[in-house]
Amino acid sequence: MSTPPTPTDPIRAATSPARKAAAVGPLSRLLFGDVPERRGPLTLTLLSVLVYALFALVVNWQARMGLMDARDAATWSAIGLSGILGFYALIRTGLSRRLGSDPSMTFPQITFSSLATVYGYAIDPPMRGAVIAIMVLNLMWGMFVLRDRQTLGLCAFGLALLAATMGWKIATRPDLFPPRIEMLNFAFAAIVLVAAAVVSMRMGTLRMRLAQRKGELQQALATIRELAQVDELTRLSNRRHVIEALAAEQVRCLRSGRPLSVVLIDLDHFKAINDQHGHAVGDAVLCAFADALRGGLRESDAAGRWGGEEFLLLLPDTSAAAAAVLVDRLRDAVARMSFDHVLPGLRISFSAGVTECAPDEHSHVAIERADQAMYLAKEAGRARTTVHGRDALSA
Numbered sequence: 001m002s003t004p005p006t007p008t009d010p011i012r013a014a015t016s017p018a019r020k021a022a023a024v025g026p027l028s029r030l031l032f033g034d035v036p037e038r039r040g041p042l043t044l045t046l047l048s049v050l051v052y053a054l055f056a057l058v059v060n061w062q063a064r065m066g067l068m069d070a071r072d073a074a075t076w077s078a079i080g081l082s083g084i085l086g087f088y089a090l091i092r093t094g095l096s097r098r099l100g101s102d103p104s105m106t107f108p109q110i111t112f113s114s115l116a117t118v119y120g121y122a123i124d125p126p127m128r129g130a131v132i133a134i135m136v137l138n139l140m141w142g143m144f145v146l147r148d149r150q151t152l153g154l155c156a157f158g159l160a161l162l163a164a165t166m167g168w169k170i171a172t173r174p175d176l177f178p179p180r181i182e183m184l185n186f187a188f189a190a191i192v193l194v195a196a197a198v199v200s201m202r203m204g205t206l207r208m209r210l211a212q213r214k215g216e217l218q219q220a221l222a223t224i225r226e227l228a229q230v231d232e233l234t235r236l237s238n239r240r241h242v243i244e245a246l247a248a249e250q251v252r253c254l255r256s257g258r259p260l261s262v263v264l265i266d267l268d269h270f271k272a273i274n275d276q277h278g279h280a281v282g283d284a285v286l287c288a289f290a291d292a293l294r295g296g297l298r299e300s301d302a303a304g305r306w307g308g309e310e311f312l313l314l315l316p317d318t319s320a321a322a323a324a325v326l327v328d329r330l331r332d333a334v335a336r337m338s339f340d341h342v343l344p345g346l347r348i349s350f351s352a353g354v355t356e357c358a359p360d361e362h363s364h365v366a367i368e369r370a371d372q373a374m375y376l377a378k379e380a381g382r383a384r385t386t387v388h389g390r391d392a393l394s395a
Ligand SMILES: Nc1nc2c(ncn2[C@@H]2O[C@H](COP(=O)(O)OP(=O)(O)OP(=O)(O)O)[C@@H](O)[C@H]2O)c(=O)[nH]1
Pocket: 233, 266, 267, 268, 269, 270, 271, 272, 274, 278, 279, 280, 281, 282, 283, 286, 307, 308, 309, 378, 382
């Protein structure tokens, strides 16, 4: 906990990738796989699959009504569905990531859809007006992903493709594609496609602003979280976070039945350092001592700044007696530590109060006991550890 947040951080635990993965059902896992970043692109592509399937139904229904060649309807349905399912497979398997910079393959998907749509225009004379609406839908599909240049490119590509198809059909089937009607159709298509491109680009600008805001908010949240948990001077956990960590450890110890010790440490004669050498030197000593705590504790232990020159240690799976031994070892290490980089010749010591924290007592009660024990150590001459309730002093 000396470098918070801890693994016990409830917010982190609730939103961890493992937790999210566990919450996903078997059908969802089958459709979307285990990679969370693929979920968004796969959702949109599956929606495309659904739209193509519905179009295929309508087109084949139209053929059954005798309004369209049945073979053309079947061919269009097969090409459209197999194409879009191919994109789904590329994204689902992760191959799309290897093929290009955009793993959602939005640009190629819309290019494919434009081709399929204009092919539909060529084979479905009675409903070709509806095909223009589908071209607009194609363009709108990219509004969440595409850059302006790509949107404009797809708009121009769609119109060019449509113009070429119209020219071909006017030349080969003027009975079904009269030139004047085609000209009007093209004018409508140009108006709605350009308008759709403009709307799509506007959405793109909003999307970028939103992404920027999101980044700023995440940054602000990280700062707030840090301010709420970290002591600015020593970078150890602050008082609030150390209390939260103690409560979390108590829950764990209640489950495991293992002991939990709390240690309150107070540097000896710290005021003299401040008075003789200045506040800046005092600050540097506090930071150096915090470093010593970070280096001297086990991974599972935690250290926080309780306030001023006081520090609180949480030692899970440790009895009070074992904690006293650990603290004395820490004191020896600190006594041997050189603070020459702060103040040549400086040596520091500390007094400590140790108590075992019962799982069902309020954390403040245990800390109060550790505080009383620490004052006993001070009264007994400093540079020592007192274990609460045992009158055991170790000098
Ligand atoms: N440099 C610095 N000093 C601090 C900080 N917080 C508290 N102090 C100082 O720590 C000193 C604590 O002094 P006391 O409570 O008298 O304790 P002490 O001098 O260590 O004496 P004993 O605890 O009895 O050994 C005061 O001078 C506070 O101003 C801080 O963040 N930086």
